[in-house]
Amino acid sequence: MIEEPAQLTVNKARNRPTAAQIAAFQGVQTSFVADALGGDGALDPAIRPLGEGRDIRCVAAGPALTADAGPADILATYAALHFLSPGDILVVAFGGHQRCAAVGDRVMGMVRNNEAAGFVTDGPVRDYAGIVDVGLPVWCTGLNPASPFSNGPGTVGLPISIGGRQVATGDMICGDRDGVVVVPFDQIDTVIARLAEIHKLEAKLDAEVANGRRHADKVARLIEDGKINYVG
Incomplete structure (x- = not known):
């Protein structure tokens, strides 16, 4: 006889970035963070800012608290409300299920009341107007x-699979209108160090484009070195 699985499994032990590490990601474009990860880290682009960010300013960065609700279920999401810390981003794996909502406006209101910084899921949501009134950044x-x-069954605080990536509690989640990027906990300091260089490079290129730059260096070098095969 197979035993019934526990309705909920909760991992109370968790990694959490320091306040300084969390602060280093505030206001940083997700494209910069992805570049600092070597072009990695982005969730599937099907996970978008709610309403493309028209009615809610979907910009947030904070540590992940993970929940694996499974397809068409919300029990783990309810449970995660008991374990949120201020500034967390609640990341809920819904099994990619699209035939019902992962959450609605009341749950989002409770997420906000727990002082979370945002919410990410690989399912849809409902109660658009109510979620807009809540005002919490949402990616779905x-x-x-x-x-x-x-x-259930469901889990809280254990690694989840969402948007083509593995996400663990304590990973840094960065979201804006371009999408969501995940920084693994053990790479946070490396990414912060790289961000400083990326900011400098991006500022230099922005200035060059504003001053009339018309071409990319890589192609210009290929032309100069005679390494383009012309036909016709």
Whole structure:
């Protein structure tokens, strides 16, 4: 006889970046963070800012608290509300399920009341107007008015698979209108160090474009070195 699984499994031990590490990501473009990861770290672009950021300013950076709700279920999301710390971003794996909403406006209101910085899921949400009133940054796959179940099983605080990536509690989550980037906990300091150089490089290129730059250096070098094969 197979035993029924526990409805909920919660990992109370968690990594958490320092206040200084969290502060280093505030206001940083996700494109810069992805560059600092060597072009890695972005979640599937199907996970977008709610309403493309028209009615909520979807910009946030904070440590992940993970929940694996599973397809069409919300029990783990309810449980995660008990373990949120101020500034966390609640990241909920919904199994990519699209036939009902992962959350609605009341749950989002409770996430905000726990002083979270944002919410990310690989499912749709519902109650658009209510979520806009809540005002918390949300990244999701769209909208669906149908409700989920609340039966479990589910997990809180354990690694999850979402948007083509593995996300662990304590990883840094950075989101804006371009999407969401995940910085693994053990790479946070390396990424922060690289961000300083990327900011300098981007500022230099911005100034050059503003001053009339018209071409990319790499192609210019290929032309100069005679390494382009012309036809016609």
